[in-house]
Amino acid sequence: MQNLIQKMPDTAPQDTVAHLAALLPTLRDRGEETERIGRLPATTIADFEDAGVFGSLVPQVNGGSEVSLQTYMDMIVEIGRGDGSAAWTAGILSGAAWMVAMLFPRDVAQEVLAAPHSRVATVLSPRSIEAHEVGGGIWIEHGVWNFNSGAHNAQWNLLGFPLKNHQGLPEILTVLLPIHECKLLNDWDTFGLRGSGSTSVEVEDVFVPRSHLASLSAVMKGDFQSVHLDAVPLYRLPLVPFLATKLLFPSLGMAKAALELALASASRRGIPFTVYAKQDEAAVTHVQMAESSAKIDAAEQILRNSVKALLSHADGSSPMDIPTRTRLMRDAGYVNKLLWESIDALATSSGSAFAKKDNLLGRLWRDAKVASLHGALTPTTNFELAGRVQSHKDPQSWFL
Structure with a gap:
């Protein structure tokens, strides 16, 4: 196994992370526009294409850079330091491309991923679904999926839902659809992560051929259609734990940025109704920053x-x-808790200027709060899952 990990290719340019770090001021300057239009601007999409973000987890056989997971983490964290919505969207779109590669046979993955800068959105759980098997595939009579992050910037959509198989047992399936077969409901009106464009989508009267259908239940048992990638560890990661872990990379970037901003402002502002002309002279500030x-x-x-x-x-x-x-x-839930607590404390210590709509730390706080609400990152839910298993009980989750 150690040899497999050492041989994992990382063909991204050595300065990829530095390239993204250099975009930090630009991403921050575009923050207001990104929030206003509710998606990533074309200029940001172009910047990410130039940096190879969308192909970072695409296999080399499909023309991607197939970076190491460590490099991928560093890439999304750097984007998060610039803009939370940009990092969240970049993470969703690149992660969904990874899912297409590991879920489908080579010819289907090639159809989706071979196009330059192909972008795939995804939601694994529907709000409602009416679907049934037909000859040669699945017929979706009607389905609605909430929180389809990045759908405005995608060409394809990967949608999951439960369906009883021919034995009558529930199975988690995913269907791969061109984005034009999904109606974007444009109902994403939030106080944070507005630029992720995490709209609900509706699918009605659509046939999905069996070639564009994959079973998450099978993948979670180690049964992959992408047999051509059996020797590449990156495409054999445990699906749901990886997706939950990956969702936290943007928040880590946002937390790092919040700390940098708070430290910088502490040397410029005083603490009202105290003797401190500068916040960074106060012991309480030292404690807040250190914690x-x-x-x-x-x-x-x-x-x-x-x-x-x-x-x-x-x-x-x-x-x-x-x-x-x-x-x-469990660890994903705990990291979510730690990062939100740190950002919230830093924002609270920043004074009344934080309340201004154009305050950068305020934007980070709003984006981080919405990111922390993702169902896969809920601390109490994830703690319960782990605690049940530690107590030798069934976790009671279809996604494990």
Whole structure:
């Protein structure tokens, strides 16, 4: 297994992360526009295409750069330091391209991913669904999926839903659709992550051929259609723990940016109704900054440990066991808690200027709060999953 990890290609240019870091001022300057239009501007899409963001997790056989998971994490974190919505969207679109590669046979993946800068959106759980098997595939009579992040910037959509198989047992399926077969409902009107464009989508009277249908239930048991990638660990990562871990990369970037901004402003502002002409002269400020930075550092270390754990179970010899999967979900919930607590504390310490609509720390706070609400990152839910397994009980989750 160690040899497999060492041989994992990382063909992204050595300066890819530095390239994205250099975009930080530009992404911040575009923040207001990104929020206003409710999606990534064409200029940001072009910048990410130039940096190879959308092809970062695409296999080399499909023309992608197939970067290491560690490099991918660093890329999304750097984008998060510039703009939360941009990082969230970049993470969703690149992650969904990875899903297409690992879920489907080579010819289907090639159809979707071979086009330059192909972008795929995804939602794994529907709000409502009416679908049934027909000859040669699935007929979706009507379905609605909430929170389809990046759909405005995508050419394809990967949608999941439960359906009883021919044995009458529930199975989690995904269908791959051109985005034009999905009606974007444009109902994403939030106080944070507005630029992710996480609209609901509706699908009505659409036939999906069997070639564009994959079983998440099978993948979670180690049964992959993408047999041509069996020797590439990146495409044998445990699906749901990886997706939950990946969702936290933007928040880590936002937390790092919040700390930088708070430290910078503390040397310029005083504390009203005290003797402190500068906030950074006060002991309470030292405590707040140190505690927040400790939480951010701890969160980053846990995430990097999770990345190592994911790779260590990605040789395809056997699926990751349930205790390890639930531990990674527990850790994702805890990292979510740590990062939100750090950003909230830094914002609270920043004074009344934080309330201004154009305050950058305020935007980070809003984006981070909405990011923290994702169902896969809910601390109490994930703690319960792990606690049930630790107590030798069934986790009661279809996604594990």
